[in-house]
Amino acid sequence: MWHRIKKVWKYALFIIPFITIFMHYTKDTHHFYYKSMGLRGDSPFPIIKLVGGPWFYVHSLFLFLCVMISIIILLRQLKNSSFRFRMQISMMVAGLLIPILANNYYINGLSSSSGFFIL
Numbered sequence: 001m002w003h004r005i006k007k008v009w010k011y012a013l014f015i016i017p018f019i020t021i022f023m024h025y026t027k028d029t030h031h032f033y034y035k036s037m038g039l040r041g042d043s044p045f046p047i048i049k050l051v052g053g054p055w056f057y058v059h060s061l062f063l064f065l066c067v068m069i070s071i072i073i074l075l076r077q078l079k080n081s082s083f084r085f086r087m088q089i090s091m092m093v094a095g096l097l098i099p100i101l102a103n104n105y106y107i108n109g110l111s112s113s114s115g116f117f118i119l
Contacts, residue, residue: 033059
């Protein structure tokens with residue numbers, strides 16, 4: 001059961017990533033993606049300290065939604081698959097969940113380097 005996505009929606013999916021690329025190249029003039037960038041002085045080696053701007057949160061939400069939709073699509077395919085493909089789909093879902101869990105661990109300040117990226 002495959003659904004076709006209209007061309008308009010295919011192109012719409014690229015709007016946020018293209019704006020993000022533009023924001024990265026012009027970050028010194030507007031600070032919409034990162035408010036500030038610097039080095040932490042309280043660590044034994046240089047660690048970058050980034051403070052996210054407004055567009056950082058827009059792009060982060062977009063990425064999170066893309067990963068979550070991918071997981072949902074994979075889980076929907078799980079019930080109609082043979083055992084071999086179920087194992088493959090399960091591994092793909094695990095591979096998508098690991099970065100989400102690690103990001104949650106990091107954002108909540110539970111990692112040792114959680115202070116270098118202020119959200």
